[in-house]
Amino acid sequence: MGQAWGFGRYGGPEVQEFFDRPDPAPGSGEVLVRVGVAGVNPLDHLLRAGLVPGLDGGRPFPRVLGMEAAGTVLAVGADVDGLEVGDAVFGFALTGGGTYAETTVLSAANTARIPAGLPVTVAATLPVAGTTAVDALDQLGLPADATILVNGVGGGVGLAVAGLATARGLHVLGTGSSAKREQAEAIGVRFVDYTAGDVVAMARDLVPDGVDGIVDLVGGPSLRTVASLAREPRNVIAVGDQSVPEVGGRFVERRLDRENLARSAQLALDGVLVPVVGAVHPLSDAPAALAAVENGHAAGKVVIKVT
Numbered sequence: 613m614g615q616a617w618g619f620g621r622y623g624g625p626e627v628q629e630f631f632d633r634p635d636p637a638p639g640s641g642e643v644l645v646r647v648g649v650a651g652v653n654p655l656d657h658l659l660r661a662g663l664v665p666g667l668d669g670g671r672p673f674p675r676v677l678g679m680e681a682a683g684t685v686l687a688v689g690a691d692v693d694g695l696e697v698g699d700a701v702f703g704f705a706l707t708g709g710g711t712y713a714e715t716t717v718l719s720a721a722n723t724a725r726i727p728a729g730l731p732v733t734v735a736a737t738l739p740v741a742g743t744t745a746v747d748a749l750d751q752l753g754l755p756a757d758a759t760i761l762v763n764g765v766g767g768g769v770g771l772a773v774a775g776l777a778t779a780r781g782l783h784v785l786g787t788g789s790s791a792k793r794e795q796a797e798a799i800g801v802r803f804v805d806y807t808a809g810d811v812v813a814m815a816r817d818l819v820p821d822g823v824d825g826i827v828d829l830v831g832g833p834s835l836r837t838v839a840s841l842a843r844e845p846r847n848v849i850a851v852g853d854q855s856v857p858e859v860g861g862r863f864v865e866r867r868l869d870r871e872n873l874a875r876s877a878q879l880a881l882d883g884v885l886v887p888v889v890g891a892v893h894p895l896s897d898a899p900a901a902l903a904a905v906e907n908g909h910a911a912g913k914v915v916i917k918v919t
């Protein structure tokens with residue numbers, strides 16, 4: 613039995629609640645994990661609101677929030693290769709375990725060992741923000757010296773993309789509100805404050821010929837505005853807005869497998885992929901953690917430290 617935080621029905625923050633739940637039994641291809649740190653993501657509140665029913669597996673209520681975690685394997689289900697009790701691991705809860713909890717089940721195929729020397733808190737940021745950064749930049753496939761714009765640079769994915777791109781020798785412009793400037797500039801981003809005027813005009817002051825690629829984390833009208841800065845429309849990669857083909861761009865192709873997780877962990881260990889953890893909340897403070905992401909202006913990656 614352990615404490616968990618989730619929701620009793622679809623709705624806004626008012627449907628969220630703490631409750632006790634028995635440790636979930638790991639099914640075939642799953643591992644039971646004592647959660648050390650859980651990552652908080654925009655998809656979490658969208659699932660709570662019932663906006664992505666295709667992803668919640670139709671599980672009974674109450675449901676536990678959260679889809680990524682790092683922790684320690686407590687038990688191994690059938691048909692699991694390469695993971696053992698006692699392993700420090702990080703990965704995805706794709707089958708409904710929910711990770712804002714003392715224990716959860718992770719999908720073994722989407723879980724990897726944490727390499728020695730990598731902090732658990734960093735590992736917890738890799739399934740979503742870390743591998744998304746790797747995937748988006750791999751998909752763009754631009755050479756060193758190319759210039760990209762990261763639209764929404766101040767959040768969990770944006771700072772990870774910007775750091776990895778800089779380490780690969782790309783020149784990076786990033787958009788965000790003024791509170792994000794210092795953090796972004798610290799990792800080499802030329803910052804455009806979208807609250808200070810015409811974003812495209814301000815960016816053109818820095819890159820008169822536009823950019824070689826865009827990684828968009830904002831979507832909607834913002835994506836449509838900045839897309840004009842890309843010299844090649846197909847080099848607009850959107851991470852959250854699936855309507856991106858309307859501006860000639862592509863939606864990010866995600867790789868959630870163990871191999872890509874292990875690769876992102878190695879990049880993090882090498883100091884090449886540097887997820888920026890903006891806030892660490894205890895489980896008892898999970899409502900504030902999710903609210904910080906739900907308000908749309910999170911700074912860096914928000915995580916919940918469970919044990």
Ligand SMILES: NC(=O)c1ccc[n+]([C@@H]2O[C@H](COP(=O)([O-])OP(=O)(O)OC[C@H]3O[C@@H](n4cnc5c(N)ncnc54)[C@H](OP(=O)(O)O)[C@@H]3O)[C@@H](O)[C@H]2O)c1
Nearest residue numbers: 654764766767768769770787788789829834851852909910
């Ligand atoms: N497809 C996938 O597998 C996948 C994986 C990860 C994330 N995503 C999606 O990607 C998106 C970003 O995720 P995230 O975890 O980085 O979110 P996040 O941590 O909440 O960050 C979003 C950032 O965007 C900034 N922002 C908001 N409006 C903006 C605007 N008009 N211009 C520039 N910046 C703006 C916000 O702060 P300021 O406004 O204060 O600058 C905030 O820092 C979400 O839609 C998420 O669901 C998808």
